[in-house]
Amino acid sequence: MALGGNPIFNGKNFRGATQAPPVPQAPYGQQPYGQPYGQQPYAQGGGPQQQNMTNEQLQQMYTQPAAGPADTGRMTFDDVIVKTAACLGVLVAGAAVTLFVGQSLAMLLMVVGALGGFVLALVNTFKKQPSPALILTYAGLEGLFLGGLTRFLDALYPGVGLQAVIGTLSVFGVTLLLFKNGKVRATPKAMRFFMIATIGYAVFALVNMVLMLTGAVDSPFGLRSGVIIFGIPLGVFIGVLAIGLAAFSLIMDFTSIEAGVRSGAPQRFSWTAAFGLTVTLVWLYVEIIRLLAILRGDD
Numbered sequence: 001m002a003l004g005g006n007p008i009f010n011g012k013n014f015r016g017a018t019q020a021p022p023v024p025q026a027p028y029g030q031q032p033y034g035q036p037y038g039q040q041p042y043a044q045g046g047g048p049q050q051q052n053m054t055n056e057q058l059q060q061m062y063t064q065p066a067a068g069p070a071d072t073g074r075m076t077f078d079d080v081i082v083k084t085a086a087c088l089g090v091l092v093a094g095a096a097v098t099l100f101v102g103q104s105l106a107m108l109l110m111v112v113g114a115l116g117g118f119v120l121a122l123v124n125t126f127k128k129q130p131s132p133a134l135i136l137t138y139a140g141l142e143g144l145f146l147g148g149l150t151r152f153l154d155a156l157y158p159g160v161g162l163q164a165v166i167g168t169l170s171v172f173g174v175t176l177l178l179f180k181n182g183k184v185r186a187t188p189k190a191m192r193f194f195m196i197a198t199i200g201y202a203v204f205a206l207v208n209m210v211l212m213l214t215g216a217v218d219s220p221f222g223l224r225s226g227v228i229i230f231g232i233p234l235g236v237f238i239g240v241l242a243i244g245l246a247a248f249s250l251i252m253d254f255t256s257i258e259a260g261v262r263s264g265a266p267q268r269f270s271w272t273a274a275f276g277l278t279v280t281l282v283w284l285y286v287e288i289i290r291l292l293a294i295l296r297g298d299d
Contacts, residue, residue, distance in 0.1 A: 075269050076261060080277075090139040091142055095143040107148055110149055112141070120137060124138055130268055157293050172284070184251050235290070236291065239294065247284070253273070
């Protein structure tokens with residue numbers, strides 16, 4: 001897959017601005033393009049405007065730094081950081097809403113956030129051009145979902161919310177450090193394993209959800225807490241695998257962002273990069289807080 005293999009970045013036109021085409025040359029014997037007819041081309045010393053400039057002005061013009069990526073409308077790492085911070089800020093604001101409403105309303109907002117966030121995640125993933133409004137709306141809905149989920153689980157197992165936040169930030173920081181040092185890369189072989197493992201995990205999650213909705217299993221987390229292997233709930237093994245997959249998804253996000261910056265992607269795609277990071281961080285947080293809840297419930 002292009003740009004690190006993250007499906008969020010697939011199909012996006014991550015192509016930098018190409019060099020401007022050369023000025024067309026007039027056929028031999030004709031007046032150069034852009035030159036008024038009958039007027040002689042300027043000498044090598046420059047046009048009238050340049051000739052009227054002082055030596056100090058000419059020196060300043062020639063010594064000023066070249067235009068950077070931000071000046072030419074290309075994506076930069078700073079753009080991605082700012083956009084990601086905006087998404088996380090909206091997400092935290094959405095999560096805070098669930099802390100100031102009643103328990104029943106918080107659960108309702110959690111369901112609305114989960115369903116709305118899922119729909120907008122699909123829309124933003126398959127949308128060719130990024131929409132800041134839709135991406136920020138997605139972040140807000142996911143904030144409602146995560147806030148309600150955290151409030152519910154933290155009431156059952158006090159402290160898991162804070163532990164999940166610390167765990168998410170820790171995994172993000174370690175993953176970013178390993179990527180910057182070149183210790184971990186999204187190689188084709190690793191990406192193939194990631195896709196196979198992710199599909200297998202998605203199938204398990206779907207089957208587990210169906211069993212829980214139909215009442216086939218009555219454990220709080222379905223098969224995750226209902227199946228015990230060597231005295232350890234199945235959800236612990238599944239949770240560790242899922243956290244590893246989410247961490248590798250961060251590596252693919254970083255790879256995609258790095259490729260976009262290097263190739264001179266248009267600045268608007270910094271929103272796509274921010275959206276990809278937000279999706280992965282939401283996934284990582286959910287897996288960590290669920291794993292912590294399963295471990296606490298097994299005490």
